[in-house]
Amino acid sequence: MLILSRKSNQSIMIGDQVEISIVDIKGDTVKVGIKAPRDVPVFRTEVYLEIQKENQEALKTSPDTIESLGGLFPPKKDKS
Amino acid sequence: MIEIDSKPFGKVQIDQRQKIHFPYGILGFEHLKEYALLDAAQEPFYWLQSLEVKEIAFVLLNPLIFQPDYNVELDDDELQELGVEKPDDLLLFVIVTVPKDARKMTANLQGPVIIGREKKLGRQFISNDLRWKTKHLVIQEHGDAGKQSAVC
Numbered sequence: 708m709l710i711l712s713r714k715s716n717q718s719i720m721i722g723d724q725v726e727i728s729i730v731d732i733k734g735d736t737v738k739v740g741i742k743a744p745r746d747v748p749v750f751r752t753e754v755y756l757e758i759q760k761e762n763q764e765a766l767k768t769s770p771d772t773i774e775s776l777g778g779l780f781p782p783k784k785d786k787s
Numbered sequence: 788m789i790e791i792d793s794k795p796f797g798k799v800q801i802d803q804r805q806k807i808h809f810p811y812g813i814l815g816f817e818h819l820k821e822y823a824l825l826d827a828a829q830e831p832f833y834w835l836q837s838l839e840v841k842e843i844a845f846v847l848l849n850p851l852i853f854q855p856d857y858n859v860e861l862d863d864d865e866l867q868e869l870g871v872e873k874p875d876d877l878l879l880f881v882i883v884t885v886p887k888d889a890r891k892m893t894a895n896l897q898g899p900v901i902i903g904r905e906k907k908l909g910r911q912f913i914s915n916d917l918r919w920k921t922k923h924l925v926i927q928e929h930g931d932a933g934k935q936s937a938v939c
Contacts, residue, residue: 745864748811750913758898758913759815761884761921765895768846768885770795774828776889780852780929 791823793836794844801825806838807902807909810868814898814911819843822909824902833880835900835909847880850896853929859899859914870906878902882911883925893922 711719718728724744731738741749788800805823812819813835821838824847831852837843850857859879871877880900885892896919902909 745868746810754897754913755814757921758895758911761895761898762813762815762845762882762911765845765882765884766843768883769887770828772885772887772889773795773832773846776829776832776885779829779889779926780831 791836791838792841793823793825793834794841795825795827795834795836799825804907807835807907809909809911811910813845813900814913816843832883835880835882845900846883846885847900848883848894848925849879850881850894850899851879853894853925853932854896854923855932857896857919859901859912860916861901861912865910865912866903869901869903869908869910871903872905876903876905878904884922890926892925894925895921896923897921 713719713729715729715732718726718740720726725747726740726742728740728742729737730740743749788802789806790798790800793799801823805825807822807824809820809822811817816837819837819839823836823838825834825836827834827846831849833847835845835847866872866877869877878901880902881894881896882898882900883892883894897914898911898921899914900909900911
């Protein structure tokens with residue numbers, strides 16, 4: 708992994724389309740600004756990994772289980 | 788009609804209009820971009836079936852059925868990307884994970900799947916709303932929502 712030191716308000720270019728700037732540093736939190744083309748999705752790593760993991764998990768759902776799910780969402784009763 | 792090989796039903800005929808293109812794939816499966824939306828054996832569930840790998844199929848559910856407060860904020864660019872011009876064009880789903888004990892099924896409200904009906908384009912978004920997590924207990928929250936509306 709390439710490691711670079713940057714100060715507040717400095718930035719890094721990744722290729723000619725993506726720019727990462729250090730907006731602010733307070734204590735142990737760094738605010739990062741990201742400029743990227745729309746077709747480059749940007750995610751917080753832990754959220755990205757969690758959704759990836761959940762998608763993997765979802766694949767274990769068996770078609771047989773779905774067949775057994777009849778009547779789970781009955782129309783809600785009238786208020787009367 | 789075209790024939791596809793599906794995880795839930797084996798070989799089935801589908802209408803061309805059931806095909807959905809996911810330009811970015813589904814997170815973790817970015818290389819798979821072609822899917823079909825199939826009715827599941829039970830309403831109101833759907834299958835999002837990969838047309839490239841038979842074993843890749845996700846169960847989808849409209850989250851508003853059990854979580855009426857749910858919403859996803861998309862900006863104009865994102866809507867345009869899905870070819871959505873009017874609210875009717877937009878289909879909102881979440882991926883459901885159903886364990887053997889089906890009553891413990893969970894829905895991923897943090898990673899909703901949005902489909903533009905007109906252009907047949909789909910994308911999995913990541914919600915920045917901290918209320919929405921990857922594992923919401925569907926049956927339980929459906930019950931809670933019912934109670935609230937009964938009190939009103």
